[in-house]
Amino acid sequence: RKEVEQDPGPFNVPEGATVAFNCTYSNSASQSFFWYRQDCRKEPKLLMSVYSSGNEDGRFTAQLNRASQYISLLIRDSKLSDSATYLCVVNEAGNKLVFGAGTILRVKS
Amino acid sequence: GAVVSQHPSRVICKSGTSVKIECRSLDFQATTMFWYRQFPKQSLMLMATSNEGSKATYEQGVEKDKFLINHASLTLSTLTVTSAHPEDSSFYICSARESPGINEKLFFGSGTQLSVL
Numbered sequence: 001r002k003e004v005e006q007d008p009g010p011f012n013v014p015e016g017a018t019v020a021f022n023c024t025y026s027n028s029a030s031q032s033f034f035w036y037r038q039d040c041r042k043e044p045k046l047l048m049s050v051y052s053s054g055n056e057d058g059r060f061t062a063q064l065n066r067a068s069q070y071i072s073l074l075i076r077d078s079k080l081s082d083s084a085t086y087l088c089v090v091n092e093a094g095n096k097l098v099f100g101a102g103t104i105l106r107v108k109s
Numbered sequence: 110g111a112v113v114s115q116h117p118s119r120v121i122c123k124s125g126t127s128v129k130i131e132c133r134s135l136d137f138q139a140t141t142m143f144w145y146r147q148f149p150k151q152s153l154m155l156m157a158t159s160n161e162g163s164k165a166t167y168e169q170g171v172e173k174d175k176f177l178i179n180h181a182s183l184t185l186s187t188l189t190v191t192s193a194h195p196e197d198s199s200f201y202i203c204s205a206r207e208s209p210g211i212n213e214k215l216f217f218g219s220g221t222q223l224s225v226l
Contacts, residue, residue, distance in 0.1 A: 042219065042220065043218060044217055097215065098155075101152040102152060
């Protein structure tokens, strides 16, 4: 079983749509969680950290369920510029970052 | 904000040659830098953790004699792919933290696309 699993997609959505990505992780000792965005052949960029209480940053909402070892990212009012690969990232015990393979989002006009 | 510079951005080389990739933290001191490899449509895989002034810690399955890491200063880490072969063709990315805290933001270099012919 992969340490961090994501639906690879692609998710093809129209502009303005709401889309949700899910992620599960296997290590229950994981300490912190993030969503990164990666454009093709570019470096990943931090989108947002994920907190147990859930957190929102503009059109983006992240949630964490430690009991189910599940993380989600919700994007509202999708823009063309949101098209990218979204990486679920888990910081395991020992300060090691583990990346999911990513979920591809394509927003179309 | 903190910036990590990675050079070169793209390398094409013949099989058997060695390739050096540099990773520099431009406006902060990074006691720890990380090297990742990413194959097409796959996740970033941590190769090694580079600590300034000491030997790098390699992940399981990564050959330390093939992927030489040097972290001689607080702002520079290098990865040398020795005797590169076509299967080493990949996207290599470095990253660095300003401090060792688990929630501390990780800054990435822009990556190096290595193609071995």
